[in-house]
């Protein structure tokens with residue numbers, strides 16, 4: 001329970017003190033809190049009106065107690081972003097509300113946070129005015145800090161974001177004619193070392209929390225002006241409510257109508273997306289951000305619990321309410337966790353395959369040495385919920401003279417058929433970066449590879465690179481990648497593999 005215990009004068013001292021105040025609140029304060037709960041309109045900021053027998057100034061402000069999985073900030077306040085309705089109710093209850101009031105307030109606050117996107121308790125108009133300062137003294141509505149934001153000429157946006165403890169990570173938004181896809185990071189750095197990927201050249205710093213993961217989606221909605229208050233929705237009479245982003249063009253340049261989208265994702269190469277929705281059934285519902293792909297920095301299945309909890313918030317019908325059919329989780333092939341992902345999260349699956357022989361995949365996706373191609377494809381065949389309507393996407397980065405031969409294409413087809421996989425293949429032209437050991441396949445080679453797979457009855461579109469004009473200023477990830485020599489990269493790769501054994 002007491003996670004915030006630290007040495008005297010240490011970094012978390014203030015928070016620990018604040019919590020201790022809450023946990024050991026006097027009887028009189030408890031009496032006061034009960035009175036406040038019975039009369040929610042009573043101003044909780046005026047404790048001087050209550051008799052506090054024998055108490056010496058200053059009057060302690062009851063703080064939320066510690067709830068499993070909830071860590072307060074240094075100022076003692078708890079960031080509500082990333083918490084479920086139940087967790088919000090629990091921190092409210094620990095802060096002094098009775099169970100019934102906590103549940104009711106949690107329901108209201110959850111709606112304001114995740115459905116309306118407010119960042120200030122004062123905007124929560126169905127919560128009594130007198131209750132709002134009580135909330136803001138104890139709680140906080142966080143977002144990742146934006147370090148840098150870039151917009152490509154094709155409308156792609158990249159953000160360099162920072163966690164509260166100062167670690168940078170990236171997020172990318174790709175607007176398309178019929179959808180807008182947000183590429184979300186799950187880790188700062190990565191445990192793995194796919195050899196074509198920038199992020200693979202970084203060490204894992206830490207997992208992102210559920211709040212930092214769902215916070216990316218919320219930040220994107222902020223930036224795109226897509227919360228119900230700020231987004232114009234068509235009325236039933238067909239008129240518009242004002243402020244329509246697409247009409248005004250205020251937020252984004254017009255996106256070219258690509259058949260599909262690929263960008264060097266926040267995690268570097270090898271990320272592309274498309275989902276298996278029936279295009280006829282597609283409705284953007286007036287929104288720019290319609291799809292999410294867990295293809296940014298990090299291997300999502302190595303941060304399983306936080307990714308699952310964040311995506312559940314994204315899918316919650318009372319909150320962000322994005323359908324699981326619009327969310328894709330991409331893995332490099334962490335076989336033991338794939339079935340669990342299907343059962344506990346249930347979103348679309350993408351697999352970074354990139355090679356069809358052991359030797360080549362061992363080299364470019366080294367996790368293959370641990371979980372081989374056959375094992376991986378069997379896990380795909382067993383993935384819960386996959387079907388022809390919800391196909392598994394295989395990412396395949398095109399590397400010159402490495403994985404792009406006719407024989408490779410035929411072997412890919414053979415494997416997909418052998419395992420009877422409802423599959424599509426995304427072919428991704430490699431976007432070289434300084435220090436990378438590979439070159440991109442020629443356009444002719446990519447076309448030929450694609451047509452072999454297509455002719456076998458498997459969809460294999462070539463992804464149009466997006467946002468390349470902003471890669472050059474891609475923030476610290478690229479810079480740190482460029483500073484490493486080939487020998488350093490090799491050493492890091494070996495270290496990472498050894499750490500996985």
Ligand code: SF4
Nearest residue numbers: 190194197200267298
């Ligand atoms: S798992 Fe993803 S982020 Fe990590 S090295 Fe591989 S491609 Fe890059």
